[in-house]
Amino acid sequence: DAKTTQPPSMDCAEGRAANLPCNHSTISGNEYVYWYRQIHSQGPQYIIHGLKNNETNEMASLIITEDRKSSTLILPHATLRDTAVYYCIAWYSSNTGKLIFGQGTTLQVKP
Amino acid sequence: DVKVTQSSRYLVKRTGEKVFLECVQDMDHENMFWYRQDPGLGLRLIYFSYDVKMKEKGDIPEGYSVSREKKERFSLILESASTNQTSMYLCASSLARAGNTGELFFGEGSRLTVL
Numbered sequence: 001d002a003k004t005t006q007p008p009s010m011d012c013a014e015g016r017a018a019n020l021p022c023n024h025s026t027i028s029g030n031e032y033v034y035w036y037r038q039i040h041s042q043g044p045q046y047i048i049h050g051l052k053n054n055e056t057n058e059m060a061s062l063i064i065t066e067d068r069k070s071s072t073l074i075l076p077h078a079t080l081r082d083t084a085v086y087y088c089i090a091w092y093s094s095n096t097g098k099l100i101f102g103q104g105t106t107l108q109v110k111p
Numbered sequence: 112d113v114k115v116t117q118s119s120r121y122l123v124k125r126t127g128e129k130v131f132l133e134c135v136q137d138m139d140h141e142n143m144f145w146y147r148q149d150p151g152l153g154l155r156l157i158y159f160s161y162d163v164k165m166k167e168k169g170d171i172p173e174g175y176s177v178s179r180e181k182k183e184r185f186s187l188i189l190e191s192a193s194t195n196q197t198s199m200y201l202c203a204s205s206l207a208r209a210g211n212t213g214e215l216f217f218g219e220g221s222r223l224t225v226l
Contacts, residue, residue, distance in 0.1 A: 101154040
């Protein structure tokens with residue numbers, strides 16, 4: 001599995017877009033990029049995933065660079081409830097869900 | 112909504128006790144997982160199961176065993192609890208081998224303290 005690198009912490013003003021970066025320079029062609037978040041005292045929650053193309057759902061957008069060495073998770077209008085630890089994971093489909101969680105980025109949304 | 116339910120949010124046990132952590136999911140998922148989460152170490156996979164009566168060791172299986180007698184239920188067993196097993200335990204489930212198998216649904220966690 002490719003390793004991912006994320007900044008340990010970030011701040012964002014409420015109502016503004018939160019852009020969370022992730023580097024995965026050793027990602028292979030068949031590894032997906034998955035994003036999860038974990039709000040304090042809860043289990044991780046799936047946000048979004050992608051392979052090559054940019055993806056958007058009701059929670060967030062995922063922008064993957066053309067060389068796939070990095071990606072950015074975008075929360076378009078951050079709220080206080082988006083304060084959480086965000087994990088970027090490179091995952092290979094034959095791993096049957098054996099996700100390897102790193103340390104993630106702690107996002108603090110401030111009023 | 113998929114629901115993964117862990118039997119206890121908080122447990123306190125004594126060293127040497129046998130501990131059962133139960134997990135039930137209601138979406139007919141084939142795969143189920145047990146992770147533990149510790150500060151500075153992130154989430155580490157203990158065991159997973161991709162079918163009834165099937166199990167595979169994860170990264171840290173020592174001191175643990177699992178049981179999957181029914182598709183919806185996956186139990187984690189600490190045969191003889193030790194203080195270094197004090198941790199947050201997280202159960203998860205996912206569909207098998209079709210589309211979004213990297214999409215795990217987690218329970219709320221069971222915080223175990225071993226005295």
